[in-house]
Amino acid sequence: MWRKTVADDSTSTSVPLLVHKGLLLVSGDPLVAYDVKTGKVRWSKPDICPAGAQLLFHGGKVFLSDGGVDGILVAYDAATGEEAWRSRLGKSLDVQDTIAIDDKNVYVTVTDFSDAKSATDYRTAVAAISHTTGKRVWLQKRDWGTDDYDVEGTVSGRYLVYTDSKFNVTVRDTATGTQLWSKKIGDDWSWRPTVANGLVFLPGEKLTAVDAETGKTRWALSPNGRRGFNDPTVIDGVLYVKDYDRGVWAVNVRTGKRIWLCDENNRGAQTFRKAGTTLYGAGSSLGGGVAAIDARTGKVRWTFTDDSDYDEWQIALAGNRLMVANGAEIYAMPAV
Numbered sequence: 001m002w003r004k005t006v007a008d009d010s011t012s013t014s015v016p017l018l019v020h021k022g023l024l025l026v027s028g029d030p031l032v033a034y035d036v037k038t039g040k041v042r043w044s045k046p047d048i049c050p051a052g053a054q055l056l057f058h059g060g061k062v063f064l065s066d067g068g069v070d071g072i073l074v075a076y077d078a079a080t081g082e083e084a085w086r087s088r089l090g091k092s093l094d095v096q097d098t099i100a101i102d103d104k105n106v107y108v109t110v111t112d113f114s115d116a117k118s119a120t121d122y123r124t125a126v127a128a129i130s131h132t133t134g135k136r137v138w139l140q141k142r143d144w145g146t147d148d149y150d151v152e153g154t155v156s157g158r159y160l161v162y163t164d165s166k167f168n169v170t171v172r173d174t175a176t177g178t179q180l181w182s183k184k185i186g187d188d189w190s191w192r193p194t195v196a197n198g199l200v201f202l203p204g205e206k207l208t209a210v211d212a213e214t215g216k217t218r219w220a221l222s223p224n225g226r227r228g229f230n231d232p233t234v235i236d237g238v239l240y241v242k243d244y245d246r247g248v249w250a251v252n253v254r255t256g257k258r259i260w261l262c263d264e265n266n267r268g269a270q271t272f273r274k275a276g277t278t279l280y281g282a283g284s285s286l287g288g289g290v291a292a293i294d295a296r297t298g299k300v301r302w303t304f305t306d307d308s309d310y311d312e313w314q315i316a317l318a319g320n321r322l323m324v325a326n327g328a329e330i331y332a333m334p335a336v
Helices: none
Strands: 002-005 018-020 023-026 031-035 041-045 056-058 061-065 073-077 083-087 093-101 105-112 123-130 136-141 152-156 159-163 168-173 179-184 194-196 199-202 207-211 217-221 233-235 238-242 248-252 258-262 271-275 278-283 289-294 300-304 313-318 321-326 329-334
Touching: 018 313, 023 329, 056 093, 061 093, 093 123, 093 159, 105 136, 152 194, 168 199, 194 233, 233 271, 238 278, 271 313, 278 313, 289 313, 289 321
Parallel strands: 093 152
Antiparallel strands: 002 329, 018 023, 023 031, 031 041, 056 061, 061 073, 073 083, 093 105, 105 123, 123 136, 152 159, 159 168, 168 179, 194 199, 199 207, 207 217, 233 238, 238 248, 248 258, 271 278, 278 289, 289 300, 313 321, 321 329
């Protein structure tokens, strides 16, 4: 339908795309909103989106930290790019990054200098900020030695779940911030947990489902000689996940039983979206691209790649359009 090439290093397609009311937003500097029908720029704002920032969205607003420059969280109108409000937590508290968002709050990591031992030895915290008022709902300090960066997380119901650079997975109550449990997860902090049906799904050498309330293992799926699992995604009660041999698995969320394994050329799909009976996957490794897979059988319907050198693909659905970004290349394709 259309293709647009933007300036090198102006986008961060390592994080998901955002689609809202006919607009496509791609993380980067400047933060740009494109018309999904035409590809034309509807608005552009420089210096508001830190490198690699995820675009958390709710109620028509996009929420971004300023990357610790002034230690604030800012809400922007997704339709216009205009600032709606900004939130500062306190004199000694700096917002560093966003973690996740739900129907009430934005969850963020915080640098807490209130009882710092030195300029480099300080506490970190996790906070909830109301996305309607910008006011702090709660703040919970973390253990000494934890970092205020490299936190990957998600939220579902009463569970805020995140991993960190100390190789922990932690679950907190979204209402109070109280820590429910924390445990070691291996040697890869960058795993992004997934939560659904009261379970936390963790990738690794095995795909493991643990009880979100207690942390106890409910089931574990072996890759059967393959090289372990990447970050999972749950859509319509089915878990989709890539293994490190470029296979795509569909797994029963409740039992952990494999439904199908797609071992065809699927472009290394690891980010998934679904429309009807088609599962779209985007791969961000050598030979990456986009694949359309039959969600019932795991058979590949078609694949797409380009001649660029980026191999950092993301996808989003906008009505009957599949929005695709790969580095500086942005596409609108039919969702077929």
